[in-house]
Amino acid sequence: SGTEIVTDVVVIGAGPCGLFAAFELGLLDIKCQFIDILDRAGGQCAELYPEKPIYDIPAFPVITGQGLTDNLLTQIAPFQPEFHFSRMVTSLEKQADGTFRLTTDADEVFLSKVVVIAAGGGSFQPKRPPVDGIEPFEGKSVFYSVRKMEDFRGQDVVIVGGGDSALDWTLNLQPIVRSLTLVHRRNAFRAAPDSVNKMQKLVGDGKISLQIGQIAGLEGEDGQLRRIHFSTDAGDVSIPATRLLPFFGLTMKLGPVADWGLELNDNLIVVDTEKFESSVPGIFAIGDINHYPGKLKLILSGFHEAALMAQAAKKIVSPDERVIFQYTTSSTKLQKKLGVA
Numbered sequence: 001s002g003t004e005i006v007t008d009v010v011v012i013g014a015g016p017c018g019l020f021a022a023f024e025l026g027l028l029d030i031k032c033q034f035i036d037i038l039d040r041a042g043g044q045c046a047e048l049y050p051e052k053p054i055y056d057i058p059a060f061p062v063i064t065g066q067g068l069t070d071n072l073l074t075q076i077a078p079f080q081p082e083f084h085f086s087r088m089v090t091s092l093e094k095q096a097d098g099t100f101r102l103t104t105d106a107d108e109v110f111l112s113k114v115v116v117i118a119a120g121g122g123s124f125q126p127k128r129p130p131v132d133g134i135e136p137f138e139g140k141s142v143f144y145s146v147r148k149m150e151d152f153r154g155q156d157v158v159i160v161g162g163g164d165s166a167l168d169w170t171l172n173l174q175p176i177v178r179s180l181t182l183v184h185r186r187n188a189f190r191a192a193p194d195s196v197n198k199m200q201k202l203v204g205d206g207k208i209s210l211q212i213g214q215i216a217g218l219e220g221e222d223g224q225l226r227r228i229h230f231s232t233d234a235g236d237v238s239i240p241a242t243r244l245l246p247f248f249g250l251t252m253k254l255g256p257v258a259d260w261g262l263e264l265n266d267n268l269i270v271v272d273t274e275k276f277e278s279s280v281p282g283i284f285a286i287g288d289i290n291h292y293p294g295k296l297k298l299i300l301s302g303f304h305e306a307a308l309m310a311q312a313a314k315k316i317v318s319p320d321e322r323v324i325f326q327y328t329t330s331s332t333k334l335q336k337k338l339g340v341a
């Protein structure tokens with residue numbers, strides 16, 4: 001059986017709006033547990049447009065998707081949020097005592113007084129590589145994300161892709177695997193230049209190998225891979241492999257959010273504009289996933305929604321505490337929480 005985590009607030013989704021919620025909740029002494037399908041924070045900003053400039057974040061004339069994410073992570077660091085990456089929240093239920101029970105596809109249970117759904121466009125789901133007969137291997141020796149690095153120790157690992165996930169995991173797993181082959185269809189990478197340089201150095205040092213080509217077939221039995229076949233310009237190549245990590249990009253689907261019994265409008269969670277609470281008291285929805293009259297799917301709207309949500313969440317988490325309105329500029333109490341006073 002899995003892990004059980006008891007907490008005040010679970011935030012589903014570590015996109016920009018979810019991240020800023022940790023700041024507003026933190027000022028009210030509430031700590032967050034984040035759960036996200038992706039293997040890093042930033043949601044659409046980090047996954048879909050890390051290098052693109054955004055021009056409408058207040059007080060930032062220009063900032064990239066990754067830059068915004070990095071700044072938000074710095075801003076919320078004093079509140080020490082906990083991140084549970086590479087897992088999807090599959091179920092969310094209200095219990096008899098009024099608290100919520102969430103489960104993830106990584107076999108965890110979260111028990112929480114408040115749930116903040118900041119699930120954006122819904123769940124990012126990995127694209128399957130176009131290779132026949134991959135399904136029986138999925139979850140056994142073919143994985144679309146790395147949950148536990150230990151599962152890869154001593155294995156013959158093949159990573160396919162040319163983006164940040166493929167390159168980051170090549171660098172992170174290399175020290176613990178038995179062998180590692182990175183496969184990409186062309187000799188040009190979309191990942192951060194620094195990661196590409198590090199990868200090329202490992203290739204030069206003979207620590208990993210790089211194949212330019214495409215997966216053509218999988219060999220193995222009972223879900224356990226033995227060999228992988230590739231087609232390359234130089235002809236067909238086959239290498240021993242016990243783990244395959246394809247990073248072929250992601251598509252967005254509403255996913256399990258649809259099944260949680262919340263009132264929806266065109267697949268978006270209906271909320272009020274005072275607290276951004278859903279039709280189930282204690283479950284809030286902020287950012288792109290929510291709907292109310294006049295909603296604009298902008299990051300700045302999500303920031304405002306997070307601030308009002310936090311006030312309402314505080315009343316549920318600490319019903320007897322009176323919250324006094326304070327400015328971060330002038331309140332030493334708030335500054336102490338931020339570690340600046």
Ligand code: FAD
Pocket residue numbers: 012013014015016017018019035036037038042043044045048049053054055056087088089090118119120121122123124255256257286287288289297298299300302
């Ligand atoms: P998201 O960023 O979508 O993050 C949601 C997170 O929730 C994801 O990481 C997802 O993996 C996770 N999640 C979902 N379901 C689950 C689940 N069941 N379990 C676990 N995790 C889950 N906005 C602007 O304001 N200005 C711009 O200039 C701008 N430019 C854009 C350019 C592009 C190319 C795109 C695609 C969007 C742009 N946007 C812009 C929109 C902006 O990115 C979104 O408004 C913003 O990302 C919404 O943030 P969010 O936190 O609500 O959700």
